Amino acid sequence: MRAGNLFWKRLKPYRIRLALLLAVVGPGIITANVDNDAGGITTYSVAGAHYGYALLWMMPLVAIALIIVQEMSARLGVVTGKGLADLIRESFGVRATAVLIALLVFANLANTVSEFAGVAASMEIFGVSKYISVPLAAILVWFLILKADYRTVERVFLIASAIYLSYIASGVLAHPQWDDVWQGLTTPTFLPESGFIIMFITIIGTTIAPWMQFYQQSSIVDKGIAVKNYRYEVVDVIVGSLFAVVVATFIMIACAGTLYREGITVQSAKDAALALGPLAGKYAQALFAFGLLNASLFSAAILPLSTAYLVCEAFGWEASLHREINEVKIFFAIYTTLIILGAGIILTPIKSLIQAMLASQTLNGILLPVILIVMLILINNSRLMGEHRNHTGLNIIAWLTVIILISLTLALVVFSVFPV
Amino acid sequence: MPYISKLIGRPVADIDGDTIGKLNDLLANYQGEIPHPKIVALEVKKGHSIITVSIEDVTVLIAPAVALNKKHADLENYEPRPDDLYLVRDVLDKQIIDTNGVRVVRVNDLELARVDAEIYVANVDISGAGLLRRLGLNARGYRIGKTAGRRALPGSISWDDIELISGDQPMRLKVPSEKFTELHPADLAEILSDLSRQEGQEFLGSLDLETLADTLEEVEPDFQASLVAGMSNELVADVLEEMEPDEAADLLGELPEDRSQELLELMQDEEAEDVRKLLTFPEDSAGGIMTTEFVDVAATLTAEEVLQVLREKGKDVETIYYIYVTDQQNQLNGVFSLRELVLANPSALVSEFMEKRVITVNLDDTQDDCAQAISKYDLIAVPVIDDERKLHGIVTADDALDKIIPTAWKKRLPHLYH
Numbered sequence: 001m002r003a004g005n006l007f008w009k010r011l012k013p014y015r016i017r018l019a020l021l022l023a024v025v026g027p028g029i030i031t032a033n034v035d036n037d038a039g040g041i042t043t044y045s046v047a048g049a050h051y052g053y054a055l056l057w058m059m060p061l062v063a064i065a066l067i068i069v070q071e072m073s074a075r076l077g078v079v080t081g082k083g084l085a086d087l088i089r090e091s092f093g094v095r096a097t098a099v100l101i102a103l104l105v106f107a108n109l110a111n112t113v114s115e116f117a118g119v120a121a122s123m124e125i126f127g128v129s130k131y132i133s134v135p136l137a138a139i140l141v142w143f144l145i146l147k148a149d150y151r152t153v154e155r156v157f158l159i160a161s162a163i164y165l166s167y168i169a170s171g172v173l174a175h176p177q178w179d180d181v182w183q184g185l186t187t188p189t190f191l192p193e194s195g196f197i198i199m200f201i202t203i204i205g206t207t208i209a210p211w212m213q214f215y216q217q218s219s220i221v222d223k224g225i226a227v228k229n230y231r232y233e234v235v236d237v238i239v240g241s242l243f244a245v246v247v248a249t250f251i252m253i254a255c256a257g258t259l260y261r262e263g264i265t266v267q268s269a270k271d272a273a274l275a276l277g278p279l280a281g282k283y284a285q286a287l288f289a290f291g292l293l294n295a296s297l298f299s300a301a302i303l304p305l306s307t308a309y310l311v312c313e314a315f316g317w318e319a320s321l322h323r324e325i326n327e328v329k330i331f332f333a334i335y336t337t338l339i340i341l342g343a344g345i346i347l348t349p350i351k352s353l354i355q356a357m358l359a360s361q362t363l364n365g366i367l368l369p370v371i372l373i374v375m376l377i378l379i380n381n382s383r384l385m386g387e388h389r390n391h392t393g394l395n396i397i398a399w400l401t402v403i404i405l406i407s408l409t410l411a412l413v414v415f416s417v418f419p420v
Numbered sequence: 421m422p423y424i425s426k427l428i429g430r431p432v433a434d435i436d437g438d439t440i441g442k443l444n445d446l447l448a449n450y451q452g453e454i455p456h457p458k459i460v461a462l463e464v465k466k467g468h469s470i471i472t473v474s475i476e477d478v479t480v481l482i483a484p485a486v487a488l489n490k491k492h493a494d495l496e497n498y499e500p501r502p503d504d505l506y507l508v509r510d511v512l513d514k515q516i517i518d519t520n521g522v523r524v525v526r527v528n529d530l531e532l533a534r535v536d537a538e539i540y541v542a543n544v545d546i547s548g549a550g551l552l553r554r555l556g557l558n559a560r561g562y563r564i565g566k567t568a569g570r571r572a573l574p575g576s577i578s579w580d581d582i583e584l585i586s587g588d589q590p591m592r593l594k595v596p597s598e599k600f601t602e603l604h605p606a607d608l609a610e611i612l613s614d615l616s617r618q619e620g621q622e623f624l625g626s627l628d629l630e631t632l633a634d635t636l637e638e639v640e641p642d643f644q645a646s647l648v649a650g651m652s653n654e655l656v657a658d659v660l661e662e663m664e665p666d667e668a669a670d671l672l673g674e675l676p677e678d679r680s681q682e683l684l685e686l687m688q689d690e691e692a693e694d695v696r697k698l699l700t701f702p703e704d705s706a707g708g709i710m711t712t713e714f715v716d717v718a719a720t721l722t723a724e725e726v727l728q729v730l731r732e733k734g735k736d737v738e739t740i741y742y743i744y745v746t747d748q749q750n751q752l753n754g755v756f757s758l759r760e761l762v763l764a765n766p767s768a769l770v771s772e773f774m775e776k777r778v779i780t781v782n783l784d785d786t787q788d789d790c791a792q793a794i795s796k797y798d799l800i801a802v803p804v805i806d807d808e809r810k811l812h813g814i815v816t817a818d819d820a821l822d823k824i825i826p827t828a829w830k831k832r833l834p835h836l837y838h
Binding site: 081082086089090093094095098221222224226315316 | 619650
């Protein structure tokens with residue numbers, strides 16, 4: 001017994017570190033999983049189905065960009081102890097805040113629409129009309145956040161997210177030509193046509209969604225992580241980001257191996273579900289539907305919530321789930337309106353749910369450079385960050401990402417005016 | 421009264437009429453006992469260069485263009501003092517504590533006032549109208565603001581009712597605990613629940629020990645635990661000694677085992693004894709919610725002597741409204757109220773006017789039992805005894821009710837998502 005105790009005691013510093021790591025883990029992993037929402041799954045599926053392995057080379061680069069952006073947002077949160085909207089208001093004043101928040105609300109609304117589109121699409125696989133599934137989902141989501149314990153909801157969501165691993169399995173079981181995969185991963189292909197550019201921006205926009213930066217920073221501030229424990233949070237961020245991108249990559253590979261090979265384009269969720277065929281056979285559709293539904297519902301709950309919080313944070317309105325509704329009128333109104341509009345727009349006659357989901361992610365990609373510039377200004381402010389501000393190397397990479405993104409958006413505008 | 425948002429950006433011209441830059445910020449500081457800070461300097465920006473000009477060099481500040489009384493070349497750079505407050509950089513758009521309304525609000529604008537020849541910061545504008553003004557939607561905004569803000573928060577708070585949340589500033593202003601010690605701990609707890617975790621820590625750091633303990637008692641144990649996580653063990657031990665033993669026991673119960681042990685060892689033996697004892701009882705039993713701080717006397721004392729005892733011990737106990745009568749073996753034999761004590765003849769013996777039939781609860785009775793006893797017999801507190809009728813502590817009405825009624829008012833961990 002004594003020897004055992006001694007051994008346990010010697011492990012203490014490692015136990016402490018592990019405990020700290022586990023305590024801190026959360027925001028990064030959760031945000032990463034939320035990354036693979038309706039818009040994400042759709043984007044990666046379409047990318048794989050329509051372009052095969054040609055876009056794979058993007059993924060490692062996007063992973064790096066994602067890690068960089070998430071790390072900056074985490075660092076901002078840990079060092080300042082404030083949310084991103086709070087920082088924007090304090091550093092840029094009311095006018096800039098109003099413009100940024102307006103853009104963000106618009107983008108978040110589009111994303112919420114996309115989530116409800118995901119609900120509709122997934123339930124259509126089971127033959128349930130969107131006129132039934134969407135209103136039900138809207139009511140469920142509304143109640144869920146107001147009445148349920150958020151932590152439980154989060155845990156259920158995370159466990160259900162294990163479904164994404166099925167994409168990895170499916171990707172392998174589709175027996176792709178691994179040479180082709182490697183080729184795709186290492187050879188940059190770039191077609192100067194608007195469809196390709198749009199897909200490019202969309203992939204970036206869905207992996208590094210602006211709203212995720214706000215959500216993650218708030219989550220981190222919530223947890224109250226001390227600056228000295230920051231390195232554990234970095235691990236959380238990196239692991240989360242890598243997981244998200246790995247899953248995304250395998251969604252692409254799976255779709256490339258099944259749909260692209262057969263020349264099937266993704267017009268509806270049913271088509272996308274075929275990508276899980278190698279793994280699940282006739283259960284592919286159900287599996288896909290369940291995964292999509294899980295992702296859509298959870299994101300449909302937190303998007304409006306996160307938006308309501310950040311608007312109230314920026315303008316100094318009371319925001320809390322624990323107060324009486326008439327004390328937090330504006331907070332409540334924003335949350336409810338986003339759900340109603342998000343669900344409502346989906347209920348209008350839309351030709352393609354898939355297109356709706358893709359469009360919202362493209363919007364993210366267009367808005368992203370603006371948010372990145374804001375974050376870069378904040379993170380280089382020595383009054384705010386002290387010794388934790390950016391190193392020059394990091395700044396260079398980050399600014400490079402911004403420039404690439406802005407050029408792409410400009411190219412897109414040019415190409416839409418002068419079609420190629 | 422002029423608003424700072426209107427002044428910022430105006431051109432600053434020297435005595436020759438040459439524009440030397442735009443007004444970028446105003447520096448203010450407290451003069452003597454006046455609770456409103458006075459403008460002491462201006463920050464003028466031209467391109468990338470910034471010069472700070474003392475207010476002495478300004479002819480008129482509140483005008484379409486700020487006029488100086490010296491030539492550009494003759495201006496001396498004002499050396500900012502460490503406690504000078506930069507109004508735009510440190511106050512505008514930041515969150516502050518409104519000690520009057522007991523809440524945390526955001527500064528949308530600042531109202532200045534001219535008294536004699538000097539400009540002071542009069543009020544803080546936190547209204548929606550203020551937001552609209554900042555966005556430049558003036559007259560229209562004013563009307564919209566008035567109708568929308570009808571039943572909303574009052575628009576302006578006087579500067580002497582607010583307290584800055586430090587954080588960004590290198591130095592705090594006045595001694596903050598002045599305003600805070602006047603507030604009820606429940607109000608302080610309310611403010612605390614509106615602050616972020618970091619801000620909350622600093623807020624608590626500015627309170628004196630007694631106020632800190634009282635404020636902590638007003639929040640839920642899990643919130644308490646997260647707040648003390650950042651404090652040194654010595655400080656926490658001091659706070660625990662200040663707190664009521666049952667509250668201290670609750671808090672210790674929430675902390676990790678080893679820290680809990682360390683803290684108990686740091687505490688004074690007497691206090692630690694009480695708390696350790698309370699910790700041995702299950703949380704939801706009478707033993708778990710009782711306090712050991714009550715008054716007990718022997719039956720042989722006179723009313724006069726009991727009053728003497730009260731004067732000595734009265735300050736340290738939970739309540740003096742009920743006085744319990746115990747014998748040498750600490751067995752509970754009777755009880756009487758303060759009213760009965762005061763109305764009794766000073767030379768009457770306790771045994772004569774005490775109530776022999778005492779309503780009690782047992783150590784392992786549930787909280788529900790305590791609440792029922794208290795409400796059935798209209799008690800303020802109920803004594804807790806063991807099987808041998810020895811008195812261990814009392815459960816006060818507020819503690820019993822606390823556990824039964826959903827603690828909507830007891831401040832909970834402020835959280836967005838968790």
